[in-house]
Amino acid sequence: MTRTSLRGVIAAIVTPATPGLDPDAPRFLRHARQLLAEGADGLNVLGTTGEATSFSLDQRRGLMEAAAAGLPRDRLMVGTGAAATRDAVELTRHAGDCGFAGALVLPPFYYKGVGTEGILRYFDAIAEGSAASGIPLYLYNFPALSGVPYTEDLVSALVARFGGRIAGLKDSSGDIGYARRIAALPGGLDVFPSSEAVLDQARAGGPFAGCISATVNVSARHAAAALHGGDDAALQRATAIRALFDGKPLVPWLKQAVAARMGDPGYGPVLPPFVPPDPAAVATLVTELEKIDKAPARP
Incomplete structure (x- = not known):
């Protein structure tokens, strides 16, 4: 399978x-x-952290176009999953037309207990609808929200049917054993757990292609140093930053942290059904974040 740039x-x-x-x-x-x-x-544009499912199709397409026009497209993955198959097809086709390097696809998430054949039909439509661009498809395993897991058997069936179009999988289940098993399946999928904590396992020869993480919004330089520089102290800082958000509604708190980092409160607003967190509690988190961020490197 040809590796993508992601x-x-x-x-x-x-x-x-x-x-x-x-x-x-x-x-x-x-x-x-x-x-x-x-x-x-x-x-990863318009994923869960990007509140994709709270935006309309037109809003999602508009942000795709802005991202494709203003950023290096070979470094962009975009969420295109939807409960409605036609919406997922249109979003994935648009992602391919925009030149994104990959489409991250949730399973159809409203009906639960659907079998393998139903998910294959969903991907039949997506693969056919985006065939002109051939955009690589990444599976987005987040059963806590979707209620429809990409089981090992389902992933194997998808790879058997679509071959190299299935380029990888983002795992937000938190089950590292599952992620390792997916990475070991025939087909050589690029597997991305959702935590910076695995970056020591993504170095040369490791089972993972990297991580796709929400907290990289505020830990990017530490995570990059951990992966590319082999810096274990940076890895500890990245994982400590992630731990600050444990037990909190991630999107509202993270947007406030980004607002503080960017010096612009305009980054803070969230879409319904999220609500803004308590400002005093946010101030405490931001102070802790700054302490970790500015901690001196260990010798």
Whole structure:
């Protein structure tokens, strides 16, 4: 299978929102360029952290176009999964037309208990609808939210049917054993757990292609140093930053942290059903984040 350019430290980037709840493309691009400058190898646009399913199809297509026009497309993966098959087809086709390096595809997530054949039919439509570009497809395993896991048997069936179009899998289950088993399947999929903690296992010869993590929004330079520089102290800082968000609604808190990092409260607003976190608690988290961020490197 031909490897794509999507490997290494990938930020599941937040989507700033305007007061009218549209994607704020100028702020998005500013933050995206900052992350790439800090060492992120790529960006996952309009994923869970990017509140993709809270935006309309037109809003998602518009942000895709802004990202493709303003950023290096070979470093961009975009979420295109949807409950409606036609929506997923249109989003994936548009991602291919925009020149993205990959489409990250949730399973159809409303109906539960669907079997392998139903998921294969969903991917039949996506693969056919995006055949002109041949955009690589990445499976997005997040059963806690989707309720529809990409089991090992299902992944094997998808690879058997679609071959090299299935390029990899992002695993947000938190089950490293599962991620290792997927990485060992025939087909050589690129597997990305959702935590910076695995970056020591993504170095040369490791089972993982990198990580796709929400907290790379605020840990990019440490995560990059951990992966590419073999810096274990940087790895500890990246994992400590991630731990600050444990037990918190990740998207609202992370957007506030990004707002503080960027010096711009315009990064903070969230779309319903999220609500803003308590400002005093956010201030405490930001102080802790700055302490970790500025900790001196160990000799």
